[in-house]
Amino acid sequence: MAHQLYRNTSLGNSLQGSLNELIQSQQITAPTTTKLPFKLPHFDKAINSVLVQMVRNGVNFRSSLNTNRFCDNEWNFVLNDVEFRKVTELTKVDKVKIVATDGKDTGSNSTE
Incomplete structure (x- = not known):
């Protein structure tokens, strides 16, 4: 998934x-x-x-954590007041949701 x-x-x-x-x-x-x-x-x-x-680009960010959740081997983070910084560029947003999963193949087969 x-x-x-x-x-x-x-x-x-x-x-x-x-x-x-x-x-x-x-x-x-x-x-x-x-x-x-x-x-x-x-x-x-x-x-x-x-x-x-x-993809080899990197971005640093600073924020406050609103919520986090771990379910079905997947992390969900909701961040507030996020500042993204890439070299000299700064971008600010009110809210960001990050979905983090293990990119390795777990050996499970999809039925699709």
């Missing part, structure tokens, strides 16, 4: 939209999508792998 966070990105939405369009135009059937090399669980793992390898 943790990797599914990337499905709500523009790239993930485009992939899902394209698959739906192919199904609606009857170019493929819904069961066929589970056999395609670009099915969604593969996308989930691939996007996570690429982000780990390619």
